[in-house]
Amino acid sequence: xxxxxxxxxxxxxxxxxxxxxxxxxxxxxxxxxxxxxxxxxxxxxxxxxxxxxxxxxxxxxxxxxxxxxxxxxxxxxxxxxxxxxxxxxxxxxxxxxxxxxxxxxxxxxxxxxxxxxxxxxxxxxxxxxxxxxxxxxxxxxxxxxxxxxxxxxxxxxxxxxxxxxxxxxxxxxxxxxxxxxxxxxxxxxxxxxxxxxxxxxxxxxxxxxxxxxxxxxxxxxxxxxxxxxxxxxxxxxxxxxxxxxxxxxxxxxxxxxxxxxxxxxxxxxx
Amino acid sequence: xxxxxxxxxxxxxxxxxxxxxxxxxxxxxxxxxxxxxxxxxxxxxxxxxxxxxxxxxxxxxxxxxxxxxxxxxxxxxxxxxxxxxxxxxxxxxxxxxxxxxxxxxxxxxxxxxxxxxxxxxxxxxxxxxxxxxxxxxxxxxxxxxxxxxxxxxxxxxxxxxxxxxxxxxxxxxxxxxxxxxxxxxxxxxxxxxxxxxxxxxxxxxxxxxxxxxxxxxxxxxxxxxxxxxxxxxxxxxxxxxxxxxxxxxxxxxxxxxxxxxxxxxxxxxxxxxxxxxxxxxxxxxxxxxxxxxxxxxxxxxxx
Numbered sequence: 245x246x247x248x249x250x251x252x253x254x255x256x257x258x259x260x261x262x263x264x265x266x267x268x269x270x271x272x273x274x275x276x277x278x279x280x281x282x283x284x285x286x287x288x289x290x291x292x293x294x295x296x297x298x299x300x301x302x303x304x305x306x307x308x309x310x311x312x313x314x315x316x317x318x319x320x321x322x323x324x325x326x327x328x329x330x331x332x333x334x335x336x337x338x339x340x341x342x343x344x345x346x347x348x349x350x351x352x353x354x355x356x357x358x359x360x361x362x363x364x365x366x367x368x369x370x371x372x373x374x375x376x377x378x379x380x381x382x383x384x385x386x387x388x389x390x391x392x393x394x395x396x397x398x399x400x401x402x403x404x405x406x407x408x409x410x411x412x413x414x415x416x417x418x419x420x421x422x423x424x425x426x427x428x429x430x431x432x433x434x435x436x437x438x439x440x441x442x443x444x445x446x447x448x449x450x451x452x453x454x455x456x457x458x459x460x461x462x463x464x465x466x467x468x469x470x471x472x473x474x475x476x477x478x479x480x481x482x483x484x485x486x487x488x489x490x491x492x493x494x495x496x497x498x499x500x501x502x503x504x505x506x507x508x509x510x511x512x513x514x
Numbered sequence: 515x516x517x518x519x520x521x522x523x524x525x526x527x528x529x530x531x532x533x534x535x536x537x538x539x540x541x542x543x544x545x546x547x548x549x550x551x552x553x554x555x556x557x558x559x560x561x562x563x564x565x566x567x568x569x570x571x572x573x574x575x576x577x578x579x580x581x582x583x584x585x586x587x588x589x590x591x592x593x594x595x596x597x598x599x600x601x602x603x604x605x606x607x608x609x610x611x612x613x614x615x616x617x618x619x620x621x622x623x624x625x626x627x628x629x630x631x632x633x634x635x636x637x638x639x640x641x642x643x644x645x646x647x648x649x650x651x652x653x654x655x656x657x658x659x660x661x662x663x664x665x666x667x668x669x670x671x672x673x674x675x676x677x678x679x680x681x682x683x684x685x686x687x688x689x690x691x692x693x694x695x696x697x698x699x700x701x702x703x704x705x706x707x708x709x710x711x712x713x714x715x716x717x718x719x720x721x722x723x724x725x726x727x728x729x730x731x732x733x734x735x736x737x738x739x740x741x742x743x744x745x746x747x748x749x750x751x752x753x754x755x756x757x758x759x760x761x762x763x764x765x766x767x768x769x770x771x772x773x774x775x776x777x778x779x780x781x782x783x784x785x786x787x788x789x790x791x792x793x794x795x796x797x798x799x800x801x802x803x804x805x806x807x808x809x810x811x812x813x814x815x816x817x
Contacts, residue, residue: 248624251624266661266665275668279671285766287770291767291770292763294587294760294763294764294767297587297588297591322753322755323753324751331650332670332673335654335657336657336663336669337657337673338669429766430770431762431769455769459769
């Protein structure tokens, strides 16, 4: 009996506290931070610089411009998996996802159902990386299913690279030679490529070039797979926070005044 | 009056070890015993010699000293964040452990069942699953209750905090069972005797139950602390930049932009050493506390 009364009082007090809190904190000021989610490493679009303790890259610089236009402070949060980032932004857990996200093609069509995208800010193709000793060649640096069919391939799961492999390679496995290795992280994927676990690593062309350039001669860029993917910034489905108009107008503005090209030179060198 | 005097003489006769002779100076005095100070000095000396050896191996070229030095900044950021996590997880876990451990032994069915539900829920999931569960569910709840997101502010940082709390409560569930075992190790006769000489409930807890309980619980609690320090590395899964994240980021930089993957082992050696140091300090501190909470006459038998 005594217990019941104590519990009742506790529950009532708790609920009353919640109710009071609800009204006291009603007039919350608009948030002063602009939270951007990303998934490193994906150079030159995004990476974590441990010397400065900051995230940096093409996507991060663009996000900084959006934050400036809104008069808010940029906060970059890392997600250890690309899938978790997409799941979070679709719900609105972060204001913007800037992580080289493809918004076109079959993967893009799926993503468009769960999140909203800005105008495209980059036109990407897939790239193929192999070990330097590998003797495969792609005519005119254009790789197709001709070269990649019935081989061992590594991809990062949840990416358009995986989507391409699932659309053009896996269904045409004629002699059971195809072996697709799927990785949550690019790091383990690269380790396995170097350790000869699989032969071809497929990843978006720009990071592929950056990885090869930084590999100290251990890896080479075999060629591109023309996929004509469009990168966009993702926000909560329906954009109820009204972020996309600012993002799109900033993108249009910097493409017109040359700032966009300057950033391309800064991060891609051309 | 006379009785009290008699009891202290008995106690003095039992206390023959140097640590117990300083009992009269209070709890703090016990921790700063000469033996403790000597141990700390030995610890620092040992660490210094070890570090000197580590640097020497770099100088003679066993590993790349220059690279090791370049990682120090990242390690400093990571270690700071890990320490902050430990500083949140251990106190929250310990409070939860004590509350629910006590609740598990309560004679009130309601308190007992709430505590049991808590323990069984948080103990039945792997910590990594629990962290993701807390992260995803708090994101969903914050965003689906109308008006809640505006009041919370930043849903992502709320979700990250919930993941940290989830880990703390996971550890708390284990600690609750440790505390329960400790409380239940005190025979009911002790309590009845204390009641018989007229002690009030709070005093029974403070002077009779707690000292005898801690004697049993402290070694197991130390074990749990050592384990939860390392479990904080799981929080890098939701994007916290702790030591484990720094290890994976440093190795990714080696693979992607610096080229010498031979150095990856070095990153992990460094990280392992830092975790070892943290765990070692905590477990030694616990050992000192254990010594301080020894109950005269109830010292463990030595085989």
